[in-house]
Structures are given as structure tokens and as C-alpha cells.
Amino acid sequence: MVEAVPGAIGRVPATDRKAVSGLKSRFEHQNWAAAIVFFVALSVMPSLPFFEGWMASQAALIIIYIMAAQGVSILTGYTGLVTVGHGGFLAIGAYTAALLAKYTGLSVIPGMLAGGAMAALIGMVLGLVFLRLAGAFMAIGTLGFAFFIGAVVNDVPIFEGRTGISLPPNTLFGFEIEDYGFYYVCVVALALITLFIYVLMRSGVGRAFKALRDSEKAAEASGVNRLLYRTLAFTISAFITGVAGALNGQIVNYVSAEVYGDIWYSVDILVAAIVGGSRFLFGPYLGGFFVVMVPFFFEELADFAFILKGVVLIAVLMFAPAGLAAVLARPVRALRDRLLVAAGSDSGRRAGERGGAP
Amino acid sequence: MSLLRCENVTVRFGGVVACDSIHLEVAEGKIVGLIGPNGAGKTTLFNVLSRFQDLDAGEVYYRDRPISRLKASQIVRLGIARTFQNINLFAEQSVMDNILIGGHRHLGNAFAHMFALPAARRSERRIEARAVEIAEMLHLEDELDTAVGNLAYGYQKRVEFARALAAQPEIMLLDEPVAGCNDAETAELEGIVRWINQSLGITVLLVEHDMSMVMGICDYVYVIDTGTNLAAGTPSEVQSNREVIVAYLGEADA
Numbered sequence: 001m002v003e004a005v006p007g008a009i010g011r012v013p014a015t016d017r018k019a020v021s022g023l024k025s026r027f028e029h030q031n032w033a034a035a036i037v038f039f040v041a042l043s044v045m046p047s048l049p050f051f052e053g054w055m056a057s058q059a060a061l062i063i064i065y066i067m068a069a070q071g072v073s074i075l076t077g078y079t080g081l082v083t084v085g086h087g088g089f090l091a092i093g094a095y096t097a098a099l100l101a102k103y104t105g106l107s108v109i110p111g112m113l114a115g116g117a118m119a120a121l122i123g124m125v126l127g128l129v130f131l132r133l134a135g136a137f138m139a140i141g142t143l144g145f146a147f148f149i150g151a152v153v154n155d156v157p158i159f160e161g162r163t164g165i166s167l168p169p170n171t172l173f174g175f176e177i178e179d180y181g182f183y184y185v186c187v188v189a190l191a192l193i194t195l196f197i198y199v200l201m202r203s204g205v206g207r208a209f210k211a212l213r214d215s216e217k218a219a220e221a222s223g224v225n226r227l228l229y230r231t232l233a234f235t236i237s238a239f240i241t242g243v244a245g246a247l248n249g250q251i252v253n254y255v256s257a258e259v260y261g262d263i264w265y266s267v268d269i270l271v272a273a274i275v276g277g278s279r280f281l282f283g284p285y286l287g288g289f290f291v292v293m294v295p296f297f298f299e300e301l302a303d304f305a306f307i308l309k310g311v312v313l314i315a316v317l318m319f320a321p322a323g324l325a326a327v328l329a330r331p332v333r334a335l336r337d338r339l340l341v342a343a344g345s346d347s348g349r350r351a352g353e354r355g356g357a358p
Numbered sequence: 359m360s361l362l363r364c365e366n367v368t369v370r371f372g373g374v375v376a377c378d379s380i381h382l383e384v385a386e387g388k389i390v391g392l393i394g395p396n397g398a399g400k401t402t403l404f405n406v407l408s409r410f411q412d413l414d415a416g417e418v419y420y421r422d423r424p425i426s427r428l429k430a431s432q433i434v435r436l437g438i439a440r441t442f443q444n445i446n447l448f449a450e451q452s453v454m455d456n457i458l459i460g461g462h463r464h465l466g467n468a469f470a471h472m473f474a475l476p477a478a479r480r481s482e483r484r485i486e487a488r489a490v491e492i493a494e495m496l497h498l499e500d501e502l503d504t505a506v507g508n509l510a511y512g513y514q515k516r517v518e519f520a521r522a523l524a525a526q527p528e529i530m531l532l533d534e535p536v537a538g539c540n541d542a543e544t545a546e547l548e549g550i551v552r553w554i555n556q557s558l559g560i561t562v563l564l565v566e567h568d569m570s571m572v573m574g575i576c577d578y579v580y581v582i583d584t585g586t587n588l589a590a591g592t593p594s595e596v597q598s599n600r601e602v603i604v605a606y607l608g609e610a611d612a
Binding site: 004005017020196199200203204205207208210211214215217218219220221222223224225226229232236340 | 435
């Protein structure tokens with residue numbers, strides 16, 4: 001090994017690096033423990049005495065929104081690309097699974113994967129086109145895409161317009177499943193997608209995404225191929241939202257242009273990603289819960305729910321632009337920073353982007 | 359043998375000729391300086407070398423291979439790393455992450471990394487080990503978790519050097535490395551540049567305004583003015599060149 005730069009540049013450190021790295025792996029374990037507890041809770045929830053079938057469906061719906069917002073977060077949070085048209089991918093996933101179920105009898109899980117794959121394919125092609133557009137122009141392009149998909153499902157006969165397509169009952173490994181079975185499919189899909197995003201964002205690929213977000217020039221000078229990595233991000237993002245879309249059709253055994261024909265889904269999942277906090281692994285969890293449960297609680301006052309969503313969005317953008325997840329993570333981070341400082345780390349200045357527990 | 363060579367590099371911005379048939383050669387193992395008054399075309403030439411700027415005529419050769427059609431992201435894979443005039447880092451990310459990005463060139467198969475396959479984990483460990491090693495060499499090891507945006511200017515400069523070094527380049531292009539630095543930081547960075555060249559054996563091409571630094575550490579100096587080659591030679595030759603003096607200080611009254 002080459003010797004270090006001569007001379008006493010830098011200050012004399014007091015850091016106990018072993019203690020600091022020990023603490024860090026402990027925090028990591030805590031995050032994992034929190035995630036495992038959370039998913040165990042999701043799994044045992046249906047066996048609680050007060051739990052009923054409609055709650056399973058409601059919870060599954062929240063999970064679907066979480067996944068859709070996770071797809072958005074890959075782009076807006078991690079890669080720094082604004083998309084306002086992800087409802088288009090949701091629709092592609094939903095219709096792909098619906099058509100395959102209707103005409104070939106494809107069951108839930110293959111349908112979900114097919115929906116994701118179709119969205120990913122179209123996402124990749126669109127990525128190659130849109131990523132040549134700068135900033136706001138790309139956002140407008142994605143909006144145009146959502147309108148285009150809306151028009152297609154309205155007018156192209158195979159999608160059966162506002163009449164819609166009814167899906168056969170959902171099956172899993174040859175058995176018909178209802179509320180509870182479908183709920184568990186959603187929980188497993190959510191866990192796998194979350195794990196995938198966790199691995200992705202800690203890998204060199206996730207690093208390249210974030211590098212492009214923070215400084216395109218420095219990223220390219222370091223060898224990050226801008227078009228390749230952004231297209232990859234676009235594809236992954238479309239896949240995840242497409243999976244959510246497939247489930248979104250399957251859960252009600254019905255898709256129609258009434259639902260997928262305009263851009264409200266695009267708005268809703270973008271709001272979920274932003275309100276929750278798209279740079280946090282658990283941000284879309286909060287956002288998905290919020291977007292689904294606000295209309296649920298204000299069922300009688302649908303217009304009020306709409307207004308409330310808007311007000312909360314504005315408030316979050318003003319007071320917590322990093323999302324609700326950032327607000328919740330702050331005390332945990334502050335505590336951990338104190339522990340690190342106690343261990344000698346020079347930390348009040350720690351990097352702001354370590355993910356918390358999902 | 360020249361490692362990096364420019365032949366007749368010409369860049370026009372509309373009617374302005376930023377670089378007019380510039381010639382430049384960087385010999386392997388040397389520290390070569392590129393100086394010139396403001397607006398001489400130094401940064402444009404630098405951007406041509408690192409492919410952030412297209413050229414209108416001429417060619418750039420790296421080890422006799424023409425490179426003017428490559429993408430900016432391919433340049434570092436040849437072994438050419440660069441730093442920027444005004445620090446260009448990932449400000450919100452930690453020092454460690456910044457250095458790791460510099461090692462992107464050694465990543466290998468991106469798909470293996472997305473799913474944390476064993477081969478990817480091995481290459482990731484190598485990149486991480488290398489990043490820590492570089493941080494230690496540059497005395498940044500206690501700042502690895504610090505967000506770069508929270509560091510003092512001199513530290514940030516060092517992180518930028520570390521990021522470039524993580525690519526394990528053969529040549530480093532330094533765009534005004536000491537711009538905006540105080541005397542102590544300048545002396546420190548001068549030491550680092552010398553160390554990069556002598557201990558790591560990396561060839562250096564640097565653009566600089568700070569005359570004393572250029573004269574102190576460069577083996578060879580090119581002077582350009584209004585987009586053309588004005589002079590070239592050892593620091594002492596250049597310093598006594600009359601045209602250079604005129605370009606910098608203006609014509610003396612006879």
C-alpha cells in the first residue's frame with residue numbers, strides 16, 4: 001500500500017472507529033427488527049377477534065397504493081426525476097393482468113408478474129424517449145403518457161371502455177382465494193418489493209441513481225452512464241407500479257376506463273410518494289396509508305377528503321418537504337447521533353440520507 | 359510517449375472561437391500545467407478532454423486512440439479522471455458514498471448488483487476497501503459518515519480528489535484545484551498533487567490561476583491565450599517568455 005499524504009493535514013481524531021461501526025451495525029439490526037415486527041404484525045392481524053373480511057380488503061388496498069408509490073419513489077426520490085404520469089403504468093399492469101385472466105385464465109401471481117413486466121417494457125421504451133427531455137419537460141411528457149393511456153383504454157375496443165372487463169375469481173395454486181388470501185398475496189409482494197428496493201439502494205446501482213440525482217456532471221465524470229441508469233430506474237419504477245396495478249384490478253375483479261381513464265391515479269400515487277417521503281424506505285408506507293384512509297374516513301364527505309388531501313400536500317411541501325417519514329425519523333436519528341457522538345464520532349454533521357426502519 | 363495529446367482542437371460557440379487549433383501533449387508520469395489569462399479557453403479545453411464539450415475540429419488522443427466521439431461516462435474507463443473548478447460533489451451524501459461513486463468504473467455487472475449476487479458482493483467489498491484506503495491516505499477516514507455539504511472547503515476539495523482517485527486513474531485532470539483556497543489549503547493541496555504524482559505514479563494535467571503553484575510543481579507548462587497556443591516549456595522558460603509576460607501583464611511602455 002502507498003503511504004498517506006505527508007504532513008499533518010486534517011485534525012487529530014478522537015474517533016473510536018470500532019465502537020462507531022459497532023453502533024452502526026446495531027442500528028442496522030434495529031431497523032431489521034422493526035421491519036420484521038411490522039410484517040409479523042401484518043401477518044397475524046387477520047387472526048385478531050375483531051378483524052373482518054372487508055378490513056383485509058381495505059388493508060390490501062393500502063398495500064397496493066404503497067407499492068404504486070414505491071414505484072414512484074424510485075424515480076422522484078432516488079433518481080431525481082419527476083413523474084406525474086405513473087397512473088399510466090398502474091393501468092398497464094391492471095389491464096395486462098385483467099386481459100390475461102379473462103382470455104387465458106391466468107391466476108393472481110403470474111398475472112401480477114405479467115402486469116409488472118408489461119409496464120417495465122413500456123417503461124423502458126418511454127424512458128429512452130423521455131430521458132432525453134430535461135427537467136420539467138420530462139414531467140410534462142409523463143403526464144402526456146398518462147392521458148394517452150387513458151384515451152387508449154377508453155377507445156380501443158379490446159379494453160372495453162367504460163363497460164369494463166370483469167375478471168374471473170382469483171386463484172392461487174389452483175385454489176380460489178378471497179379477501180384473506182388476497183391480502184396475504186399483497187403482504188408478501190410488499191415485503192419482496194421493499195426488500196428489493198433496500199438491496200438496490202444500497203448497491204452500486206442505487207448509488208449511481210443518487211449520484212445522477214445530486215450531480216449529473218460528477219456522476220458522468222465518475223463513469224455513470226446517464227441514459228443507461230436512468231432508463232434502468234424508469235424500468236424498475238414502472239415494474240413496481242405495474243405490479244401494484246395488476247393487484248389493483250384483481251382485488252375488485254374488475255377494470256374499467258371509468259377508473260383508469262383519467263389521471264387521478266397518477267395524482268394520488270404521486271401525492272402518496274411525496275407526503276410519505278420518497279427518499280425513505282418507509283415513506284411510501286405512510287403515503288399509501290394516508291391516500292387510502294383519508295377518503296375512507298370521510299366517506300360521506302368525498303369532496304372534503306379531496307380538499308384535505310390537497311391541504312395536507314401543501315402543508316407537507318411547506319413544512320416537511322422530505323415527507324412525513326422524515327418527521328418520524330428525526331427523533332430516532334437524533335438519538336442515534338447522540339449515541340454516535342458519545343462513541344466519539346464527529347457526527348452532528350452526519351449524512352442526511354440513511355434509511356430508517358420500514 | 360505522450361499519454362494524452364490534443365491536435366488542432368477547435369471549439370466555436372457561435373461566432374466566438376474558444377479554442378483555435380490548440381495543441382497539447384502530456385507525457386506519462388509528469389505534472390503538466392495549463393495556464394492562461396481569464397477567457398483563454400482553458401476550461402473549454404478541459405471539458406473537451408473529458409468529453410463534456412464537443413469539438414468542432416481536431417482530435418484528442420489517449421494512448422494514440424482518438425477519444426472525441428466517446429461519451430463523458432466512458433472517459434473514466436480509459437483511466438482519465440477529473441475534478442471540477444467549483445467543487446462538484448454529491449453534497450447531501452456522505453464522504454464515503456462520494457468516494458464509492460468514484461469507484462463506479464470497477465462495479466462490473468449492474469444486474470448482479472441489483473440482486474446482491476455473490477460476484478457483486480465481492481466487487482462491492484473491493485470498492486469499499488479501496489475507498490477506505492484512499493480516505494486514509496487523504497486523512498479523511500474520520501469524516502466518512504459526514505455529509506460532504508457540511509465539510510469545510512479544503513476538506514471538500516480533498517473529497518473530490520478522493521473520488522477521482524477511487525477510479526484508479528492513470529491520469530488526473532485537475533481544473534483549478536486551488537481556486538478559492540486560502541494559503542494553508544493551497545499548500546496542502548499542492549502537497550497532495552505532488553503526492554498523487556510521485557507516490558501513486560499518476561500523470562497530472564492541471565489548469566491553474568495560481569502562478570506560484572504552477573511554477574512550483576509542474577514539469578512542463580502550456581500557456582494559451584484567446585484560444586491559441588502562446589508558449590510552452592519548463593516553468594522557467596515560460597516565466598521568461600516575453601509573449602507570456604505581455605499576455606499576463608500587458609505591454610510595457612517602451
